[in-house]
Amino acid sequence: MSEITLNYASPVDLDTHGRYRPGGRPGPRYPFQGRITADGTGEFPAEAGRYHLYVAAVCPYAQRTAIVRSLKGLQDVVSLSYVDDERDGRGWAFRERRGADPVNGFATLRQVYEATEPGFDGHVSVPVLWDQYGGRIVSNNFPDITIDLGTRFGGDPEADLYPEELRPEIDALNARVYEYANTAAGRVSAATTEPEYHRARKAVIGFLDELDARLAGRRFLFGSAVTESDVRLWPTLVRFDVSDNPSARISERPLTAFPNLWDYARDLYQHPAFRENTDLTVLASPTGETDPWRVPVEPATPDWDLPHRRAAL
Structure with a gap:
């Protein structure tokens, strides 16, 4: 592999480049959907040293790929680098704060997409799984990337994140997690009438209560x-009190008021794979004026190091 020249993008400049927009490419939002194979067949066989993950500390979908990589002990199998926390109209970029692109030496993540599809004009998202041998994106479809990291590369056999016998149940719960947790803040924020808003937020609160009972x-x-x-x-969960809830005005109760869920969240955080891939300093988002019928919610910063007492369960 030839020596890489490292490049950095210029600082974020909203006056010059404007805010990021996904672009006008037709088709799916996450168009690269290659899959890793464990048996050596196909375009993308599992091989140590072949693949690289591009992630962002601020992106929840990218964060979970980094967590799975650590849980499976794949740090020496799949390399990883971070884009900068902020973006303008150029999209995600590499700056000194998070480091350069060690694989291609690109200044922006858009160059990764354009190297795969010349003239790409779509959503430049993270995570991205990159094939260093083929010089192209394997996948930017975030649900597939964690499944493949968890099941196709071997790694720690004790970390069986997607056991065969539980897959139908895991898939069913994952669909509800996506609807009522991962995308819930956006749905509640998007409500334009008071009845729509209260329906949306009560569905989220009901799901949190359900999870709290499940974890008892x-x-x-x-x-x-x-x-x-x-x-x-x-x-x-880690974004709920500092970002999602105060920005979307979902619940009068913070995460800490769901006792089992809050203990469980701390239990996860105190696992090295979760802690080491969580930067608490970049998770807060600004809140501003909103409709008077939305419930008032103030940002909160819980203590993630409090004992959780869950090991006995």
């Missing part, structure tokens, strides 16, 4: 071991 007698969502569902839920 089990350490994790499917028992004594972490699964794909726990990884998908976690980034939403």
Whole structure:
């Protein structure tokens, strides 16, 4: 592999470049959907040193790929780098704060997309799984990337995040996590009438109550071991009090008022794979004026290091 020249994008400049917009490419929002194979067949066989993950600390979907990589012990199998936390109209970029692109030396993540599809004019998203041998994107379809990292590369056999016998149940719960947790703040924020708003937020609160009850007698969502569902839920929980709830005005109750869910969230955070891939300093988002009929919610900063007492479950 030839020596890479490292480049950095210029500082974020909204006056010059404007705010980021997804672009006008027709077709799916996440168009690159290659899959890793464990048996050596296909375009993208699992090989140590072949693949690279581009992620962002601020993106919950990228964060969970980094967590799975750590849970499976794949740090020496799949390399990883971070884009900068902020973006303008150029999209995600590499700056000194998070480091350069160590694989291609690109200044912006758009160059990764254009190297795969010349003239790409679509949504430049993270995470991205990149094939260093083929010089192209394998996938930017975030649900597939964590499944492949968790099941196709071997890694720690004790971390079985997607056990065969539980896959239908995990898939079913993951769909509800996506609807009522991962994308819930956006749905509540998008409500334009008071009745629509209250329906949306009550659906989220009801799901949080359901999870709280589920976790009363089990350490994790499917028992004594972490699964794909726990990884998908976690980034939403860690953002709830500092970002999602105060910006969308979902619940009068903070995460800390759901006792089992709050203990469970701390249990996950205190696991090295979760802690080491969570930057609490970049998760807050600004809140501003809103409709008078939305419930008042102030940002809160919970203590993630409090004892959780969940190990006995």
